[in-house]
Amino acid sequence: MVKLVLLHKADSIYEDEPDVVYDFPRSYLKAVREGVGDWAIYYEPVKAGPRGYFAVAKIESVEAKPGEEGRFLAMIEPGSFLPFDSEVPRLLEGRPLESALSETDGTPKTGGAVQRAVRRLPEAEFARIVGLGLPQDLERREATRHDPTASEFDDEGVPFERPVLERLTRRPYRDVAFRRKVRGL
Template sequence: MVKLVLLHKADSIYEDEPDVVYDFPRTYLKAVEAAVGDWVVYYEPVKAGPRGYFAVAKIERVIPKPGVEGRFLAMIEPGSFLPFDREVPRLIHGRPLETSLSEPDGTPKRGGAVQLAVRRLPEADFARIINLGLPQDLERIEAARYDPRPAEFAEAADVFHRPVVERLMRRPYRDVAFRRKVREAYSYRCAMSGLMLRNGGGRPEVQAAHIRPVEQQGSDSVRNGLALSGTLHWMFDRGLISVADDCRTILVSRNKVPGDVVDRLIRPGGELCLPKDPQNTPHPENLRWHRENVFGQIVETGPTPWG
């Protein structure tokens, strides 16, 4: 097994869904097959957008692309995709993070390997990029974000440096990374109420909801997330609300949710507040899964937040 960098362009002819599948030509088949069972880092070149290295995932298997000669699909292992907390540039202080893209003196190479859509990534380079994009102490950074501890306490607390791959698979770490990216994408505003509430210390009230739960093969992509207030998150998870196939209209189980509750909780017009960046809008397939598998189907036997 080997680790790879996979080039991704949002406007490419290749039909990539980074958290689900990577579409590539036969040229790279052997390289991608060698990476089955191992991790890859996604990279968006500067000419296509500003993101640089932006996410990590694990390849589960490779299959021929149905109906397209000479094209293949790398299927991403469910639950492995994770967007970076901080997007990482290809060059830092003028030097590439990938050793294969460096001249002996450390300056960037031109042409050749730089233009490859699939590149082998040594373990040391992989760890360096991951640590820049997903810091070791991300959980502590988030915990102290709105409730800073005294400086002397913070300095005394050592970060437990877990191996990179172990950290990538830890659910608590992934939950923090997902929450930070989803809330940021929605500018800390609830997608359904339109409200942006903060407590006295500045902590956002809004939560990050998975549209398709991780245990149901949902991913930690921002496109599988919605920023929701606590009550609306509870309602969404229990199938009392969902989103229509236009990816904008909020659906309400009217026989279970009183009309006055809808009027208080859902923004006028009944449409989602969407992220400014179209790349972060909810994926239609995730919303379809929620409508078909959750909306109107979960019986709630306990008390309701408005009861």
């Protein structure tokens, strides 16, 4: 299994529904098959809009697209799609978040890998991007959003840092993230 970045454009020729299915050509079949059972981050390319990295989902399976020679569908595990609390920019301090998109000096690459619709993503980079889009303290932020005094009786202990995959699968965290997105933060 391998983490992936999936490029998504709302007006593309591919019939993506990010929370249900990712439509892709044969050229990416090997990489997407490697990602089955693992997580992928959705990315909006520069030409499509300003969002950058905007959601995460788990790939459940891959199948041939009916009636479309050379096209395939990555089926998204039901209930796994989660929009980020805040979109993650393509660059931080002028540097790409993906090492595959960086030159050796850290500056952004142009063409080639930057334009690939499916990219493999190292675990550490996946965790960093998800951490930026879905912060550790999201539940605390939500609890104090409407009542800033709600935590005045809480002990100010050091927060437990949950691994990224545990946060993505914990129901309470997912519920808070979803609720914040629906409410528009």
